[in-house]
Amino acid sequence: MAGRKGREGEMLESVYSVIALVYILVACVELCDAATVLDVYRLIQYDLAGVPFGSRFANLNHHAGSLPFRSGADLSRTVVVIPIRELNVTILQEIITQKDRLGGLLLLLPQKFSFDNREGEEGGQTYGKDVMQKLAELEKLLIHANMPYPVYFAFEDDEIDEVLADIKKNDATGQHSTSTIGGYKFVVSTPEPKKVSSAIIANIQGWLPGLKADGDVSQLPTIAIVASYDTFGAAPALSVGSDSNGSGVVALLEIARLFSRLYSNPKTRGRYNILFGLTSGGPYNYNGTLKWLRSLDHRVRESIDYAVCLNSIASSENELWMHVSKPPENAYIKHLFEGFFNVANELGVNINLKHKKINISDPRVAWEHEQFSRLRVTAVTLSELSDPPELLESFGGLYDKGHFGDRTAVFRSVKLVAESLARHIYAPLGKNIQIFADGSSLAVNPSYINSWLNLFSRTPRMAPFLSKNDPFITALKRELAEHIAEVHVQYELLDGMFSFYDSTRARLNVYQVASVTFDLLLLLALGSYLILLFSSLVIVTRGLDDLIGIFRRPPSRKNKTA
């Protein structure tokens, strides 16, 4: 038996000796390489009308590989690691459309995107436009693809960069790491993703009553200011949407603060009620807005003079669009637009009117104001986007991070909306008043806006993953209640064709592993060592004849000793 083993050993050794030598040399150099752990964020997994989309699995236990692959390589047991800075979206698209089964996909976002990175948070474009563009493309691709393997996002850091460089080095020498050749193993162990049973959407409503003149029986007109606060992005745990629609919500909070100060004094209390609405379910055809409007008292709804929906107003191009559903020739719309236009001119903002007809039979609702228009309430959406976004788009993607947006644009937009509303409310006072002038006690407060934008830029808030008593919703409600007396939260179930799956974040363990080949060789070496030890001990203590005698005995004895 020993002889056969020896022959086998020679054969194996001749095949693997070169690899083993290289491997042992490499392994000796990196003797104490401990496991790396990093936070990973899973690509969204959802069903749209029963059709599966996104990353369908969460568990990962495969070796790592990197781009580019040899053609025809089997990647079904490989986690492909791609840093975004090197990503070629078309190649990825090919991989996805070819339905190649990968072991997994790990996309490394630049370090600047991480939550911990606070430099440049005070505005300014710190990252190239091309990366943003690439991210937007990537996100669009991933959201609408069905990938039967786990897809994760992570932030680059020095450790994972080192690992990646190592993987690349291995790949370059033509050894794709499989289980026979050592390398890095990426392990994520999470429970299988479960369907989120009921997605709750919470709409927060605030009511700032106007001043009724004595003996005035008729109801006061109402102005509604609405912003949708939830997000949708490729990675639910990273979907913070500081522009879409963090900026809108922050603007709403600031406007609520400003008007509450005005309304606290009966002398400056306007003859309009102001209704504030923070709606959820925005990415899903403004489902939350619809439910909120339907639940509103019909008298309140009918009293709404007009509604202004704020959506992505951190425009760095100094350009805003007012989207309407009624034709621009409509006298009311004209009046409204003129009011905004005049203020915008004073602030140096370019504002344009854009008309988009509503197709009642089409379930798609591109703008929030369309939900109002469907219920015959005059409404406009103020946005930096000139064209209506597609379903699930522009709701806080990966690129929509706080430190890239332009903060001064938010201040400007807040001022524009507040001033326009105030001029409408206090119209009898004349055209050229400035209510929220800089430096006055009613000026827009940049630090208030900044601190809220910072909070939004680090709070992922996809509606299906927010619980009923989520601290974020509570914080929003409290903040609104700070300024306005009448605030309530309305909980609804998100309906529609969407169902979501949980386990949005996990921890990835990176292990440096030895190959099976190495262990085989080790076993072989150990076997020969033990056999040698046995033989020499027998020879020394009992003599050579005894040793030969042992091998003449029945095989059961041999097995026991070897």
Add this chain to the structure above:
Amino acid sequence: MTVFHFFNCALLTFGPHAIYYSATPLSEYDTLGTCLKTAVVYLITALIKLVCLATFLKVTENDSFDPYQELLKALIGFIDVAGLYYAMTQLTHRNISQTHKFQAVGLGWAFADSVLHRLAPLWVGARGLEFTWEYILQGLEANANLVFTVSLASLGSLMWLRKNKPKALIPFIYACAGILATMPSITSYLRRILDWDFPKVVGFELLASVVMAFLSAQLFLACQRRSSI
């Protein structure tokens, strides 16, 4: 692969003990009882050692090398020798020759040491995914330790059991036994003061074990030759 790796490391750590037992005449004289008794003695000795260490040794926050503490540790290390002495002289052995007795005692001692010190870390660590050389090195260390223990036991049997040994050899016997008994302190010194890394220490231990085994064997044979004359 990980269970495989564990198997390999366990083979390296505990294999030589089994081989030693089965290959040498120890198995023919059925000295398993002696080995087991020694293992029990080892267990008790280890307990006493632990109690002593806990009683007399200060716990240092930093990993500094305090000569006084180290000396104390080395002295406590000599409890091992006392344990070996007890196992060799006080235990009732069935009629086996001295040659086999010291081997059986050394083997049982080393095996108990391996099981106590190495099995648990091996079970926890070597089955993990992350590959390190540590457990292979630890297995090699176990091999060296076996050689040390058997050598020490052989010298012990010379010191305590053999009456008519040549006078000239006695200092050598005591010197070698002293070196063997202080070996744990020496390796700890190498690791902490000279800051040797683990592979280097294991290499030293292997080399030292071969040298010490050779010396002990020469001494033992010299004494045996003398007594047989």
